[in-house]
Amino acid sequence: MxxxxxxxxxxxxxxxxxxxxxxxxxVASGITALNPTLWGSAAEAEASKRLGWVEAVSVSRPLVAEVEALRAQFLSAGIDHFVLAGMGGSSLAPEVITKTLGVELTILDSTAPEQIRAALDDRLASTVLIASSKSGGTLETDSQRRAYEAAFRAAGIDPATRIVIVTDPGSPLEAEAREAGYRVFLADPDVGGRYSALTAFGLVPSGLAGAAIDELLDEAEAISLNLAExxxxxxxxxxxxxxxxxxxxxxxxxxxxxxxxxxxxxxxxxxxxxxxxxxxxxxxxxxxxxxxxxxxxxxxxxxxxxxxxxxxxxxxxxxxxxxxxxxxxxxxxxxxxxxxxxxxxxxxxGIDPFDQPDVESAKQAARGLLDARPEPEAPSFVEGGIEVRGTAGVVSAEASVRASVDALIAALPADGYLAVMAYVDRTALPQLAELRDLLAARSGRPVTFGWGPRFLHSTGQYHKGGPATGVFLQITADPGADLAIPGRPFSFGQLIQAQAAGDAAVLEQHGRPVLRLNLTNASLDADTLLSALR
Missing domain, CATH: 3.40.50.10490 (Glucose-6-phosphate isomerase like protein; domain 1)
Structure with a gap:
């Protein structure tokens, strides 16, 4: 098919x-011929170095044997649990590939301390960590890798035998990984992260986990002629x-x-x-x-x-x-x-589909908060265990979570949308995803739902750079138990809170309405929030 x-x-x-x-x-033959002029002169410089995905099927073929050989080597040593640390395109493509092909791959695309700890506690003795970062400097991936390096050493395991790196040639991560003795797979630098499904970023983690990546490439090749004509x-x-x-x-x-x-x-x-x-x-x-x-x-x-x-x-x-x-x-x-x-x-x-000009803004705001460590903003009010903060006009004078959500919905323009952004452990609080349909029914408008911080590498760009028609509900949670990041002056709990606060600050600077709900007792308050909105 x-x-x-x-x-x-x-x-x-x-x-x-x-x-x-x-x-x-x-246009089709132009894309296939790597013609960077198809999106206008302003996009030409970026497009000239972002069309490598068109050739991914042929470029990636040699990877198949390498990945299969490394998987066999791990399995022969009794190492059969594969964890992927990556964000955005580095994790989303392997996730859909492995789930569809029915093989197990633990996806670690969060900075929630509970989620990191749960992964570290799961079969560490038989675990391989695949750390994927195109730039080589992705803060989340770097922090996750540091946690695994420390855990391996504490268990008497040489990290060089258990960590695989996927990155672009010449990235800081490549140099660091080679010095540490890690196995390194280099991806095509002319492919952006979100277009990297059929490159090393999609194929190495999936293949190591046991997916038939050769068949995946065959399927893409079968449609290539149609797409080129x-x-x-x-x-x-x-x-x-x-x-x-x-x-x-x-x-x-x-x-x-x-x-x-x-x-x-x-x-x-x-x-x-x-x-x-x-x-x-x-x-x-x-x-x-x-x-x-x-x-x-x-x-x-x-x-x-x-x-x-x-x-x-x-x-x-x-x-x-x-x-x-x-x-x-x-x-x-x-x-x-x-x-x-x-x-x-x-x-x-009429836009450049290969750049992401607004993704960096939230990252910079988070880094600034991590450096400055300001005192947390006092909540406007607390209902039960839910702390309520927000931009002007969306925090209800009634001091009610439900009324504040209604005020946020009232701020929706006729052509607007509501975005739910949950900076929490998604494995522990999956029920929060129910908010999407509840709010869509209440508002009569489209509602998106994103787990933070992973959506920052996805819809986060649209939130700041797209049409100014969104209103935003941010959900955070106090960590049950924090987790240090080895070699960093901040913890995972501090990192995810800074990412959330930085994201909210940038949205506010863009004039977007933002309602922020912090759950002081995560599981209990999540259920309370859902009950309030039903």
């Missing part, structure tokens, strides 16, 4: 209007036009998993779309939905629904979903098709 796609309504009209123009402009049947052109070419623009993309065999694909696509398109006051906001999410019943005029199904043609014949995009395909084919489609969407929107 490669790809099948069905469009109707505004999406079909967009395809009929835009694809012939894209074909005439030789300037024709009306090019799936990348069709999908790109359907999500970014509607008139007026439906600038929210609701992604629904409805029968697809691919597990967690919408979470990977969320980063690809948001970080690629959310800038210059423009963008497509990806909204990850379930089959019964309120947005589907609302039929909002600014939301384009994309439904991931088992077979798009059969699904279309069996069920009517007017105005929606139905798409199906093998995992490798879907990864490459969506990469092409989002590059096409960038051209249609």
């Amino acid at each position: 490669t790809i099948a796609i069905h469009v109707s309504g505004d999406a079909k009209a967009a395809v009929q209007a835009q694809v012939p123009v894209l074909v005439g402009d030789l 300037d024709g009306d049947e090019n799936f990348g052109l069709i999908l790109g036009a359907a999500i970014a070419g509607t008139s007026p623009l439906r600038d929210k993309t609701g992604i629904v998993s409805d029968g697809t065999h691919i597990v967690g694909f919408a979470d990977w696509a969320e980063q690809l779309i948001a970080e690629s398109t959310g800038k210059d006051g423009k963008g497509l906001l990806p909204v990850v939905l379930d089959v019964d999410s309120p947005e589907l019943a609302e039929r909002l005029p600014d939301v384009q629904i994309v439904r991931l199904v088992a077979d798009a043609h059969e699904f279309h014949l069996r069920e009517r979903h007017p105005g929606e995009v139905l798409i199906s395909g093998s995992l490798g084919a879907m990864l490459l098709t969506w990469e092409y489609a989002v590059a096409v969407a960038g051209r249609l929107l």
